[in-house]
Amino acid sequence: MKRFTLLASSAIVAGGIGLFSFKTDDRFFEIARNLDIYATLFKELNLYYVDEINPNRMVKTSIDAMLKALDPYTNFFAEDEIEDYRTMTTGRYNGIGALIGNRQDRNIVLMIYEGTPAEKSGLRIGDEILKIDGVDLKNRKDRGDGSGDTGKLLKGQNGTAVKLTVRRFGQKDPIELSVTRDVVKMTNVPYYGMISDEVGYIDLKDFTATAAREVRTAYQELKGKGMKKLILDVRENPGGLLNMAIDISNIFIPKDSEVVTTKGKVTEWNKTYTALNPPLDLDMPIVVLTNNHSASAAEIVSGVIQDYDRGVLVGQRTFGKGLVQTTRELSFNTKLKITTAKYYIPSGRCIQAIDYSHRNPDGSVGKVPDSLKTAFKTKAGRVVYDGGGVLPDVVTEAPTPTPIALSLTNKGLIFDYAVKYRHEHPTIKPAREFRLTDAEYQEFVKWASDKEYDYTTQVEKDLGTLEASAKKEKYFDQIQDQLKALKTKVSHSKDADMLTFKNEIKALLEQEIAGHYYLQRGLKEASFATDPDLKAALDLFKDMTRYQAILKK
Template structure:
């Protein structure tokens, strides 16, 4: 009898719980319908009575963006006009000319040319200022995006009117549009006789195929150790992260697991193909801008003790997005799950579901991070990105370098140098002479740029605090003397920070002749993360100890 009573009570509880769930679901649907009705009514009244004309598309897009902004940065709406950009982002292909256009002081400047594209073949040059596109004066048309005017059907020509350094009058350059393929691997090569290097900058379609091809090419050149550079890689497609991980781990090994609200979508992904190499020593370079798919690959390498990570802690994006089609050709990219790498950790660093009182999303405190273990038993932690095995302090540009770069003076001098020097040595060998550096200092002397050093900022804060707390009169003479002593001199700083400025100049100049490859190869001699990687590869006993957790 007691058992029967318990069963009846239990069944009643389930029915009540089921009823409550259904009630909550119906209640939520009612709230959605009610608010949509309010929104539609408000929009109708606004359109009818507002003093000025209302642009419906712009108004709705603004309201949608504001709504999604309250969730996380990765849930986005793509209007019909933005679909082409979305497809470029995922496939890496578009119909255009293959030039990166930047805005500087209301000028549209060619900042980079991609090798082998119509832009390079046409004779367009880095530093050219585009003033007209097919006769359209782009300065006079503020409503026009120059980059979109450059895109168009394959096989059609676009005429650019450009101002070029060293030429008095504008010139016309005709470029035949074609399919431009943005590469995921802008550079790969040998660092020395046995160490290969692959620079992976994106996880768009075909990223896995490109990395495999680069790997095989380097293996054919004698590669015995590999540096995989994932710095500044924002991530991309999940399937490409799985494919690239599969290069280094055996078939059947778990790569990533996704878990979200829709339990039917929860899935575990494993390596599907035979690995290319499970033994070759690997070092992965990461920094604070390595995110998402880049963190999956670096996390997999670390969790299986397959290689050593060097650099800075990664960004901490452990969220998965799914694209959903909407009406009238629009789309939404929505965060649907969190991902977990083989050790079981989720590296999501920011809690978007529980915001601070001011509405900002808070970082997960280090004290709340949970420890997990790699295959060899090394401790690793969740909730804050992937922490490298060897941490290298990030290089912070000096105020002088930041000012020269932001004002475009490094870029402008490189354009001038390219005009004055038809050829230079290969990027790895190219170095400015002392006389050439002094020429830059002299050239920059009458240019408009200034900066405030951190010491000057701190002295300003000290002075403000002294005035607020009534101590200023007592220390103003000392403050004045200290400010005078610490006040920066551009000429003196150009000498003090010569090594940093020269490195920036050499990289920018090399890119004028050799494009992205030149910029990369020019950095090999000064890159602290790369130096640390080569040093570790020179001490394989230490490499093995790190992987064993000793």
């Protein structure tokens, strides 16, 4: 505590010198004054608070609360979080390559990554991890992202072995597995392949340091297999490194073309980035799939393809994150990831949708209103707008899961049945061909009949609102018979809904089961048959006259 006070006092003394030199700088005075308040407050807490306080946790909490008032992307990383930060930016960590999640107080293997120690050891999706190197995991929580207790216990130096005690479905006694840790590389392109004889597909899910290389490799392999048209999928891609967005854009646009311009408070940092390398292809027809979770670097690539009329965007409007973060080194091996600029794509537009700098009185933030959006033009003269993400050229409706499908998924019943199915069926057909028979679907319905899950449909919610309004406004007595009849009519039956929404539930089951056999590749390939955005892209490629017409003014 003395050390903290001394450091804080030193900072304030230095602040005093600056204050003396710049007496008119009221802002600097306010900073120095509030630092002094903070230091004295912390000192009093440490001396007099009834319980012992943890200085690291207290300061981290206060910093996080302060940064939360700015935007969601300005973050502080304490010393013990630096490894997580490196994983986030590089996609690499030392561990076993399994995603662990806590479900009903059980640590369950939710996914195993291809080619990792976890896969080689024989660990399976659905296994419950009871102990790690003899440490009992009972009552330990894991956030599901590898950063909780379980994730930390699984990580370690390369070449070291970790012993897992696992309970597997269908086996009475726990089993022991020894897994040798290694460098685990989370791939940016978890899947690529040929969708048809001439259409290739690349699933780009992240923008860590190897993203551009992975996309180039995937493109070249698919080209060697006869690819003549490309679908680039950036749905659910949260973004990442700016230089990777530039390099990936460069694959499809000419050398020296402008990719993105950054503008912020520090004018010396403002810069226009251009394509530095010869492109791989300037002519191949491209469709980029987007949705409202495509953000940041994913939006740069999408926006560049659209602004140069290089391809057609299909899907839903993107997230709208036009902000650039820079990492700054702080004392004691801590880091600050800080929003330093906005980015502007070649048409001149910034796609930032939310204005964090002007918060409402209640602390909430609003989106840029349509009246303040400005029109820009693509290279061919097509009109595009700023301030609201990137709007696709072909807009599709975002899939909305039915209440029963959502409930079955959230309660883990789809996952649990896939674990059961994997145990009972040693092999299945390739993921693209795998289909559940009607008899197998009925087995699932029977299995789920005594499981705990329920849901309220939107119609039932609306009727509840109507009834409450009727009571409040004294109309209930007049319409209660009609309301009762309506309730009876629309009251959901699980058995009936299992039949009505069979196709949707069956598709979810098939994807989950395929994932248990073929991991991420299985999940992706099993989704092809029911993916509406993919179907829209393939339909567009079948009508190249329409494709070309979209790209014209």
